[in-house]
Amino acid sequence: xxxxxxxxxxxVIAEQGMDAFIEQAMAEPLAEIFAPFAEQVTAGIRDRxxxxxPAVLAPLLTGVGGSDLPDPDAVAMLPMPVLVLAWDxxxxxxxxxxxxxxxLLPQAEVVIAPTLRDVLGWSGRVLEFLDRVVQAK
Numbered sequence: 369x370x371x372x373x374x375x376x377x378x379x380v381i382a383e384q385g386m387d388a389f390i391e392q393a394m395a396e397p398l399a400e401i402f403a404p405f406a407e408q409v410t411a412g413i414r415d416r417x418x419x420x421x422p423a424v425l426a427p428l429l430t431g432v433g434g435s436d437l438p439d440p441d442a443v444a445m446l447p448m449p450v451l452v453l454a455w456d457x458x459x460x461x462x463x464x465x466x467x468x469x470x471x472l473l474p475q476a477e478v479v480i481a482p483t484l485r486d487v488l489g490w491s492g493r494v495l496e497f498l499d500r501v502v503q504a505k
Contacts, residue, residue: 377432386422386482390414399457401484437465443472449504453490455481 381389394413402409417425437443450473454466463480470478477497481487 378426378428381426381429386417386420386425389422390417393417399455399459401455401457401481401487405484410414437468437472440472442461443469444474446473447475449475449477449497449501451494452476452478453481455487500502 377389380392390413394410398406399408421498440465444479448471452466452469454461456462456463466478470476479486479490479493483491
């Protein structure tokens with residue numbers, strides 16, 4: 369369930385620099401969820417990453433790529449309500465990770481977004497979830 373592609377991205381930044389990383393990101397095929405907005409997404413890649421400090425982003429991406437879920441027994445002991453948001457085609461946080469969390473967490477609510485419109489509606493989902501959790505107390 370780890371995101372190996374992130375490790376590679378971190379290595380590109382560390383070894384070749386941000387420009388190489390940005391060019392590689394712009395050349396990668398987009399996840400299907402973003403296909404209707406390919407031009408806008410690709411155009412925004414440079415703006416998205418240019419402001420990041422390469423000394424911070426490279427190890428961050430490498431760390432994400434090399435990590436996995438904690439011990440399943442430890443995760444299953446978490447008693448609080450949890451909202452897990454995922455989108456189809458996410459290379460860093462695959463759907464399988466969200467589904468595994470749903471299996472492990474006793475109070476998990478999992479939302480898998482099939483479209484970008486659904487992803488954009490997450491802020492409303494989070495507010496609804498928090499309202500329910502707070503009212504339940």
